[in-house]
Amino acid sequence: xxxxxxxxxxxxxxxxxxxxxxxxxxxxxxxxxxxxxxxxxxxxxxxxxxxxxxxxxxxxxxxxxxxxxxxxxxxxxxxxxxxxxxxxxxxxxxxxxxxxxxxxxxxxxxxxxxx
Amino acid sequence: xxxxxxxxxxxxxxxxxxxxxxxxxxxxxxxxxxxxxxxxxxxxxxxxxxxxxxxxxxxxxxxxxxxxxxxxxxxxxxxxxxxxxxxxxxxxxxxxxxxxxxxxxxxxxxxx
Numbered sequence: 027x028x029x030x031x032x033x034x035x036x037x038x039x040x041x042x043x044x045x046x047x048x049x050x051x052x053x054x055x056x057x058x059x060x061x062x063x064x065x066x067x068x069x070x071x072x073x074x075x076x077x078x079x080x081x082x083x084x085x086x087x088x089x090x091x092x093x094x095x096x097x098x099x100x101x102x103x104x105x106x107x108x109x110x111x112x113x114x115x116x117x118x119x120x121x122x123x124x125x126x127x128x129x130x131x132x133x134x135x136x137x138x139x140x141x
Numbered sequence: 142x143x144x145x146x147x148x149x150x151x152x153x154x155x156x157x158x159x160x161x162x163x164x165x166x167x168x169x170x171x172x173x174x175x176x177x178x179x180x181x182x183x184x185x186x187x188x189x190x191x192x193x194x195x196x197x198x199x200x201x202x203x204x205x206x207x208x209x210x211x212x213x214x215x216x217x218x219x220x221x222x223x224x225x226x227x228x229x230x231x232x233x234x235x236x237x238x239x240x241x242x243x244x245x246x247x248x249x250x251x252x253x
Contacts (some may be wrong), residue, residue: 069244069246069247070233071244072241116183118240120240122239128186133183
């Protein structure tokens with residue numbers, strides 16, 4: 027079965043620290059990859075996506091993610107976090123070419139940025 | 142902007158009650174989804190629909206059913222609520238671009 031692993035469940039950082047959240051998936055076919063974010067009290071929204079091409083993708087608010095096919099990984103990064111980045115972050119994967127493509131989510135990482 | 146509206150933000154129900162969660166999207170999206178979100182478990186797909194009157198089971202459909210009579214509306218039904226269905230329920234919609242979902246604000250259901 028498809029699975030998506032986010033190994034860090036809770037991360038606490040100070041403002042201006044660098045961020046890297048891990049995401050690994052478990053299947054070898056063609057995939058589309060996503061990071062979603064849920065700010066406190068708000069709806070889940072797309073942060074960035076990878077379909078093909080340059081494996082380093084940039085999203086909103088200074089976030090970026092790198093797809094490393096050989097490691098089945100799609101880690102999220104930000105060079106300098108802000109207090110407003112406090113949120114829960116979800117990695118998600120779709121396995122392509124398998125009929126109706128269902129998005130499979132990881133278990134999420136709660137990020138707390140202290141001022 | 143795409144808007145996905147869930148009818149109730151907070152509900153409290155008793156065990157055995159029938160529960161309806163309504164979701165409406167305003168962007169003529171083909172696909173609609175119901176997920177439940179639980180701490181430490183992430184989002185798990187309950188049911189989805191890729192067309193009017195079409196429905197498919199997701200990963201955890203037991204205890205739930207759905208209805209899609211109109212393209213813009215997707216309802217989740219708990220025939221007989223149980224305490225283990227206490228959760229946050231998220232509705233989402235999407236176009237044909239796979240994986241790009243637009244979510245509602247969620248319905249937090251407590252079953253006593």
